[in-house]
């Protein structure tokens with residue numbers, strides 16, 4: 506039977522690539538966007554969803570129930586970036602960031618689970634980041650929101666395994682999408698003790714995304730997870746050195762790893 510896959514944030518970037526690829530393989534795909542009317546050229550249906558609003562999430566699931574009878578896979582992909590020194594980042598902006606990157610995906614999981622439990626099967630794939638496993642300088646808020654999603658996925662996995670539901674995280678490295686242009690950037694304040702360091706790392710991090718890999722790699726990885734019977738808790742997909750950094754973090758003395766990371770960001 507055809508599987509139904511829900512991909513959040515399917516209007517652009519990784520989500521669009523995942524949804525388009527799965528649709529082309531014959532999966533029934535439902536995508537989401539805050540403004541679906543702006544993306545009428547997509548080959549799969551796009552429903553309205555704003556992860557920062559519980560009311561929007563409730564409305565979305567009410568609409569979804571009129572369109573599908575089963576939900577086999579939830580790909581919690583939608584997310585945003587945030588930059589700024591930990592000392593200076595605007596806390597309201599950081600709270601809003603957590604709403605989209607952590608509480609929103611969690612609310613999606615809470616509403617998807619009853620559907621999956623009643624079917625006795627399902628898969629939840631949470632898109633995190635390689636930055637979820639290490640505090641990235643001037644992106645501490647982003648690492649924290651993705652790290653929180655990564656940890657709660659570990660707990661969830663153990664809680665739902667007996668209902669036939671598999672959970673994993675997929676941590677992408679850098680991929681060429683529009684994420685940098687949509688990030689919340691804490692303004693670089695003149696005279697701030699972080700001014701020069703922040704400016705340097707902003708230029709470096711945006712270059713990394715622009716030079717990132719093709720999102721189709723992530724789409725193919727998701728296809729593989731859907732086809733696999735059992736999933737590991739965590740997967741990383743991306744440029745070799747970025748995947749290697751996860752192993753180095755485990756193996757190297759902490760001070761040495763920190764020096765490598767600082768060099769990478771020109772600090």
Ligand SMILES: NC(=O)c1ccc[n+]([C@@H]2O[C@H](COP(=O)([O-])OP(=O)(O)OC[C@H]3O[C@@H](n4cnc5c(N)ncnc54)[C@H](OP(=O)(O)O)[C@@H]3O)[C@@H](O)[C@H]2O)c1
Pocket residue numbers: 513514515516517518519520537538539540554555556557582583584585586605632633634635676677678679680681682683684685687714717
């Ligand atoms: N690109 C990378 O290098 C990279 C690396 C690591 C992790 N990631 C993660 O991969 C995921 C996809 O990122 P991307 O690079 O594809 O970025 P993107 O091109 O900016 O796409 C982000 C998607 O999220 C949706 N979105 C944003 N805010 C939302 C909200 N409040 N409610 C619902 N949907 C929202 C957007 O849809 P609308 O604007 O249409 O609502 C859009 O479809 C994110 O979770 C990101 O953190 C990306």
